[in-house]
Amino acid sequence: MSNYLSSLFSLEGKTALVAGGAGAIGSVISEAFAKAGATVIVHDLSQERLDLVENHFNKEGLKFTGIQADLSTREATLSLAEQASKVTGKIDILVNLQGANRRKPISEVTDEDFDLITSVNFKSVYFLSQAVYPIMKKQGGGSILHFSSLSANVSFDTISVYAATKAAVTSLTRSQAHEWADDNISVNAIEPGFVQTEFTRPLWDDDYRAEWFANYIPMARLAVPEDLVTTALYLVAPSTNYVTGQNLVIDGGVMTGNSWVEKPRRKGIER
């Protein structure tokens, strides 16, 4: 890559806290940020997933720092921000990827389902950002990237609570971008469409849905985590600090509409 291009995307000297960073998308983002020069602090609920990412970082010759925590309480988010800020003395980038879902019809959702999904997908995002804010403000700025979802805009059966939490994250992106602009903090979100991961396996791993996806997604395939990397780098790079309050949909064209021209039905996606 030319020096010019790499300087635009360089995270050299930056410290990034990647929450949910050992998940399917998070592990790919964490690795990309480390390869772009950042000191990456990988957080996850699962120690097993953190160990897998640590092994991978070691093989790639990347420095690994992991922190395990359940972020469903405000205290836990404060503690994570405090621990992370001690690694290099600052946090320049925060990415919120932690997420949970229990797919059920609205009539079957329990109190416990509701509290679990909202606490991981929205409350932890809200309070982890709040905990990191004074650190970024004191050091003169930073960037925050949330992982919302296509379902913030369009919903599907059995994900009513999840979709509402993602719409809340999309809204929070605008509120934070506005309130924190004069602290030189940019806040943006990526809204992925359907990404082929373990998280979504129950959605795509049967013949009916494989065919449904192939015909519903204009690009006729699900995304892979790598499809999101360049946009994530773009949104946290210091060179794009003026981009703020944006929710960028990466969905293979789903939000563009639907086809009403008669053509052969596609058979399915690759599984």
Ligand SMILES: NC(=O)c1ccc[n+]([C@@H]2O[C@H](COP(=O)([O-])OP(=O)(O)OC[C@H]3O[C@@H](n4cnc5c(N)ncnc54)[C@H](O)[C@@H]3O)[C@@H](O)[C@H]2O)c1
């Ligand atoms: N995969 C998709 O199709 C898709 C689509 C749109 C949006 N997203 C969003 O992208 C993000 C990453 O998704 P993914 O596919 O990598 O899923 P994933 O399940 O692989 O990653 C999510 C991570 O969050 C962690 N987590 C769960 N509960 C937690 C808790 N209580 N405290 C702290 N961490 C917790 C998990 O351990 C996991 O590693 C999520 O926010 C998800 O909602 C995913």
